[in-house]
C-alpha cells in the first residue's frame with residue numbers, strides 16, 4: 001500500500017513523514033499510546049532496543065493488526081541497533097531480538113543508533129569503576145556491511161544511520177553497496193541542521209528529525225535550560241496560525257521535507273501533533289524559524305567525548 005503523507009526513499013520505499021517517538025515512553029503507557037496513535041492515523045512508529053519498551057510497543061501494534069484496524073504492510077516501523085551490538089557477529093542477533101520484541105517478521109527501517117560502539121555484553125551502558133562508559137573499537141563501516149546483510153536476509157526493508165556526521169556518512173558511502181536511506185538526527189529550530197540536510201539531500205538521504213519539540217523530558221534536563229516549546233518567538237508564530245507551539249515545530253520539519261517523530265504518551269497530544277496537515281507556514285515564517293538556529297543541542301552526549309567516533313566533538317556538522 002502507498003502511504004499517505006510520505007517521503008520516497010532512495011530505494012523506492014515510502015516512509016510516512018510523521019511518526020510517533022517512543023523514547024522514555026513508560027512500559028505501562030506505551031502500548032496504549034501506540035494504539036491511540038494508530039487509531040488517530042499514525043502509520044509510523046520510531047523505536048529502539050535501548051528504549052527498553054519494544055515488547056510493549058509490539059503489543060500495541062499486534063492489537064491493532066488483530067483488530068483489523070491496520071495490516072502489517074500499512075505500518076512503517078523503525079528500530080535501531082544499540083551501541084553494544086556493533087561487532088559484526090552481533091548485528092543479526094540484535095535485530096532478531098528487536099523483531100521478537102516487536103512481534104514482527106520484518107522491520108521497515110533499521111538504523112545504526114550511533115556511530116560509537118560500546119563494550120559488548122549484557123549492559124546497555126557498560127561502565128568502568130569510575131562510571132565512565134567503556135568504548136569498543138569496532139569501526140561503524142564494518143557494522144554497516146552487516147546491516148546490508150540484514151536487507152539481503154529479508155529481516156529489514158531499509159537501513160540507515162542515526163547521529164552520523166558528514167565525514168562519517170562519507171566513510172559509510174565509500175564502502176556501501178546499499179546507500180543509507182535516512183540519517184536520523186536531532187533537528188529543530190535551535191539546531192536546524194541546514195548544512196547536514198543539504199549534504200544528505202545531495203546523496204539522496206532523507207533526514208529524520210528527532211527531538212523536534214526540544215525533548216523537554218530528556219533525563220539530563222536542568223533548571224534554566226531553554227525550553228523550545230516555550231520560546232516566545234515560536235509561540236508568536238503559533239498564535240498567528242491558531243496552532244500550538246508543537247504543531248508549528250512539527251509542521252516546520254514537514255515543510256522542509258524532513259520526516260519528523262514527536263514523542264507523546266498522551267492521547268490528546270498524540271492527536272494534536274498529528275493535526276498538522278491542514279495549514280501551511282508562510283515562506284517568511286519558515287525563514288524566520290530558520291533564523292532561530294543557535295547550534296543548540298538537547299542530546300549532545302558530551303560525557304562520551306573522547307570516543308574516536310563521537311559525531312559532535314570535532315566536526316562542525
Ligand SMILES: NC(=O)C1=CN([C@@H]2O[C@H](COP(=O)(O)OP(=O)(O)OC[C@H]3O[C@@H](n4cnc5c(N)ncnc54)[C@H](OP(=O)(O)O)[C@@H]3O)[C@@H](O)[C@H]2O)C=CC1
Pocket residue numbers: 020021022023024046047113162163184185209210211212213214215216217218229244246247261262263264265266269270272273299
Ligand atoms: N536517534 C536518536 O539518537 C534519538 C531518537 N529520538 C527519537 O525521537 C523521538 C522524539 O524525541 P524526544 O527526545 O522524545 O522529544 P520530543 O521533542 O518529541 O518531545 C517529547 C516530549 O514533549 C512532550 N510533548 C509531546 N507533544 C506535546 C505537545 N503537543 N505539547 C506539549 N508537550 C508535548 C512529551 O510529553 P508527553 O509524552 O507527556 O506528551 C515529551 O515529554 C524519541 O521519542 C525517539 O523516538 C530521540 C532522541 C535521540
Ligand SMILES: O=C1CO[C@H](CO)[C@@H](O)[C@@H]1O
Pocket residue numbers: 023048050299
Ligand atoms: O535515542 C536516544 C535516546 O536514548 C538514548 C540513551 O538512553 C540516547 O543515547 C539516544 O540518542
